Amino acid sequence: MALANESTLSNSAKNTIKACVFSFEEHTLAEKLIKILQPFEKATTIVSAKKNPTLQKIMPIIIKIDNCMKTSDDDPDVIKKVKDVIRQQMAYRTSGDKELISMACVLNPFAKDLEFLSAEDRAFAHDLLLKQAGGVNIASINMIKKEPGTEDVLPHLTNLGIHDEDGKVISVEEDISLTLSPAKRICPAADMDEWLEDVLCTGETVKPREDVVFQEVARYLGSAHTDRQLTLLDWWKKNAQYFPRISGLARKYLAIPASSVPSERVFSLAGNLVNKKRARLSPNNIDLLVFLRKNMELYW
Structure with a gap:
């Protein structure tokens, strides 16, 4: 404004400067608009990473931005309109491949419970994992051997994220006991004493493929992981041997970048x-x- 009052300037120049200078109300409004756009700057930085997986962060970012765009009674009318338009555009622009981002989220072992989602979306993601794991060919996966001196990371099992037809969450004990098919026991050992065969049958247990897949998904969803020092890739490198089918899905989905x-x-x-x-x-x-x-x- 001091420049606009300079006597050496022409009237047209003064009017142009005054039109470009924010008033106090406009300056306050601009500060609030900048604050609205800060979550987008943070989200852009996160999804632009090149050394870490990013696809599993898309759904949490969408929820985070949606929460930031909720209006309050203290917001001016202009800010409320801006937030409403942003939420509408976010809903329109993020209504893409739900299966892709759901699979990426559930393949994050530190957030596989998906507590930030609704019960319906959570059941959808867990059921999708079970379906996708059933289509993985173990022979095509290069298993990572356990490194000497590393500890097993398989904590206790809790309630699973597997649901029955009515959408009820089932626990390990009641679900596996009711769902798994009877195992077929065979004894291939040539030097087995026939008289002890019914007691010391050391043969293999043959189970249907569906049961094996279910057990693997049950172990993954039901395990509690407390080692937060590991990165996502380090965790899968350390535990791929325990979840051969799911680790194959992790390689497939987590390798997809969230942005170009x-x-x-x-x-x-x-x-x-x-x-x-x-x-x-x-x-x-x-x-x-x-x-x-x-x-x-x-x-x-």
């Missing part, structure tokens, strides 16, 4: 390399330079 930012960064790097002064670079040399630049921090 990492690939866009590569395109920007290539654009900085190829310019007017370096227009004769061959495609092979461009690929090599991009590869070296992106991996420089890892190896040098």
Whole structure:
């Protein structure tokens, strides 16, 4: 405003400056609008990560932003309208592949209980995990061997996130005892004494595939994990041997980036390399330079 009162300025310049200067009410409103947009800045930073899985964070981020956009009685009418429009747009723009983000969430062992979701969405995600695990081919999974000196991370089982047809949560004991098919016992040992066969049958237990899958999902959903020092990838590396089918799903879904930012960064790097002064670079040399630049921090 001091500049607008400068005597050397023309009237048109003064009017232009005054029109561009915020009043006290407008300045207060702008501060509130900036505060509204801060969760989006934080969410953008989270989903733009390139070294950690991000897809499992999409659903919690959506819920977090939706909670931040709830109006209060103290909000001015303009702020209420802005928040309402944002919530409407968020609902429209996030109504995509529910199965994809649900699978990513349930494959996060530290949040697999999905307490931030409704009972209906929670049951949907857990049932989807059971269905997807049944379609995994164990032979196609490269199992990670247990490292010497590492401890088993299989705590006690609690109530499972498995639901019956009525949507009721079932516990390990009542569900497995009622659902699993009778096991077929065989004794392949050649030196088994026939007289002791009915007592010391050391053969294999053959179970239907559905029962084996159910037991694995039950162990995963019912286990309580207290070691919060592990990252998501470290946890799966350490426990993949216990959940062979689910770990295969984790590799499939958690490898999906939540945004295209990492690939866009590569395109920007290539654009900085190829310019007017370096227009004769061959495609092979461009690929090599991009590869070296992106991996420089890892190896040098």
